[in-house]
Amino acid sequence: MTKTTVPSLDGVDLARLPKVSLHDHLDGGLRPQTIIDLAREIDLELPADNADDLAQWFLDQCNAGNLVDYLKTFDLSTAVMQSEAGLRRVAHEFVLDLAEDGVIYAEIRWAPEQHLTRGLSLDQVVEAVQAGLEDGVTEVRESGRDIEVGQLITAMRHADRALEIAELAVRHRDRGVSGFDIAGAEDGFLPSRHREAFDYLAKNFFPVTVHAGEAAGLESITSAIFDGRALRLGHGVRLAEDVTVERSDDDEVYVNIGRLSEWVRDREIVLELSPSSNMQTGAVAAWGDELEDHPFDMLHQLGFRVTVNVDNRTMSGTSLTRELGLLVETFGYDLEDLETFQLNAAAGAFLPLEDREYLVEQIQAGFDAVRE
Template sequence: MTSLATDITFDIRALPKVSLHDHLDGGLRPATIIELADAVGHQLPSTDPVALGQWFRDSADSGSLVRYLETFDHTIAVMQTREGLARVAQEFVEDLADDGVVYGEVRWAPEQHLTGGLSLDDAVEAVQEGLDAGVEAVAARGRTIQVGQLITAMRHADRGQEIAELAVRHRDRGAVGFDIAGAENGFPPARFADAFTYLAQHQFPATVHAGEAAGIDSIVDALVSGRAQRLGHGVRIAEDITVEFDDDGGSDAGVGMVTLGRVAAWVRDRGIPLEICPSSNLQTGAIEAFGKDIASHPIDLLYQLGFNITVNTDNRLMSGVSLTDEFELLVETFDYDLDDLLDLTLNAVEAAFLPLDSRTALAELIAQGYDGTGGA
C-alpha cells in the first residue's frame, strides 16, 4: 500500500496497467530457468531459485556490460524449444496479470531461438501458443488480460527484411508490431531502411530502440529511417533540452527557462510516445549525463514539459522490478499521485498498437479501475 501527502491510500498493484516495453527473454522466473536448463543440459551460475534471481540482479547492477549481456545467454539458452518458448510465454502473461497489467506487448527476437531446430514461424507460433494459454489461465482466475507480440530484429544481424516479413505474416495471429533491438551504437535504423519501408507499405506499426545507448542522432534516424511510431526508451531526448536556473546563490534556486531543441520539440509537439524504463535506464547508464540516481532521471522533466511518457520495465528479471515497482518508484521520488499514474497509463493506452475502438475500450477499462480511488 502507498500513502501520499494527500492522505489517499491506494494499492498500486491493484490498479490496471499497460505494458509496452517488456522483453520476453528478460522476464523469466528463476525456478523455470533452472528446470528448463536441466532439461537441455545448460549450466547455470546457481541452481537455487533465490540465489539465481539474485545473480541476475547483481549482474544487471554490476556496471559491466559483458556481465549484463551474459544474463541473456542463460535465458535465451532455455528458450530454444517449442515447449520452452510456450512455457515462458504463458508464465510471462500470468506474471503480468498478477501485477495488474490488462494489456501487454511482449517483445522478443525469434531469430535468437532457432538453435533447437525451430523455424522462425515455428518460434512465433510457439510463443503465441504460450501467450494464448496464459490469457486462458488468467481468465480462469476471473481476470482479463490482452497481449500481443512485438516481433524484433537484432540490429547487428542482417535479417531485417526477413523478420519484417515474418511480423506481417503473423499480423492476424498475434503479432501487433515490429522492433529492432541490440547494440544501438554502430547499428542505426538506416541499416533496415528497406524493411521499414516494407512495413509502412503494409501498414504495420514499428517501435524502435533509440535514445538509450546512443543520443539524438539515433532518435532522428529512428524517426526518419525507422518511421517509428514510438521510441523504445528515448530518454536521451532530454539531451536536446536546455534548462537554465535562477541562481542567486541560495539553496532554493528555481528553474528559470527551459528551451527545447528542434528534435525535442518535434517529438513533444507530435506526441511521439517514449517507452521510458526508469530502473533499467539507471542500470545501463542511459541517464549518466544527468546523474547517478533515480532522482536525476529526466522522466519528470519530460513529463512536466508535456512529452508523451509511458512507464515500462524493460527486463523484469534483470532489474528485479515489476510495473508496480516502477510506479511506486515514481511516487516516492517525484511525489506523483493517482492522477499522474492515470495520465501515464492512458498515455500507454493511446500508444498501444491497437485499433482505435480497442484503445477506446481499454481506456474505459482503465478509468473504471481508477474509479473510487480518487484518481478518476
C-alpha cells in the same frame, strides 16, 4: 521478483491499478525457477542452483552500468528458450505474471532469430510463443480477470535479418503480432542500417517502435523517426539531451526545447521509459546516478507522452507496480499522474482506435474504483 517494498499511495495498493505495459521483453522476464527447470532438461550449467540465488545473480550482473554487459545476461535466458515446449511455458507464465502485476494490456517483445539453435523455424517459434500467450490469457480469464496481449516481433540491430524478420511480423499480423521493433547493441548500429525493412513495414501499414536513445543519443533517435518511421521510442530517455534548462540571475527558469524533441513532443510520439533499467544500463548517467536524477519528471512536466515500463522483469528484479512505486517515492506523484502514464500508454498501443478507446475506459474505470 520484487526486491524492494512497494509503497502504497494514499492507502491504495498500487498492484490494484490497471496498467498498460508497452516495453516488456519476454526473454528478460523468465521466472528463475523456470530457468532452472528448463536448464536441467538440456544439461545447461547455471551460476546458481536455486531460484533466489539465481534472481540475485541477474541483478548483480545487470548493475554494470552499461548496456553491453547488461545484455550478456540474455545468453542464459535465451539458451532455455529453444524448444516449442520451453517457449510456450515461458510465454504462458509471462502472462500470469503480468496479470498479477495488474496489467490489462501488454505488448511483449522478443527476437525470434535468437531461438533457432535446436532446429525450429522462425514461424514455429512465433507460433509456440503465441500458443503460450493464449494459454496464459485463458487461465487469467478463468480466474475472473481480464488481459489482452500482443507480440512485438524484434530484429537484432547488429544482424542482417531485419527484412526477413519484418516479413515474419507482417505474416503473423492477424495471428497475435501487433508490431515490429529492433533491439540489441544500439551504439554504432543506427536504424538506417535497416531502412529496407522499415520501408517494407511502412508499405504494409505495420506499426513500428524502435529502441533508441538508450545506449546512443540524438542521432539514434533521429534515425528511428526518419528511417524507421517509429510511432514510439524504446526508452528514448536521451531525448533529454535536446532539452536545456537554464536559471537566470533573478532565479527565473528557462527551458529550451530543440527541434528534435519538439517534434517528438508535438506529435505525441510515445517514450517507453524504464526507470530501473535506465539506471542499470547507464542510459541516464549524464544526469546522475540516483533515480531522482532521471529526466523522467522533466519530460513529464514538459508535456512529453511518457510511459512507465519494466524493460526486463528478471534482470531488474522489478514489476510495473514497483516501478510506479519508485516514481511515487522519488517524485511525489499522485493517482492522477499514474493514471496519465497509463492513458499515455493506451494512446500509444498498437491497437485499432476502437480498442484503444475501450482500453482508456478500462483504465479510467479502474482508477475511479480505487478512489471510491
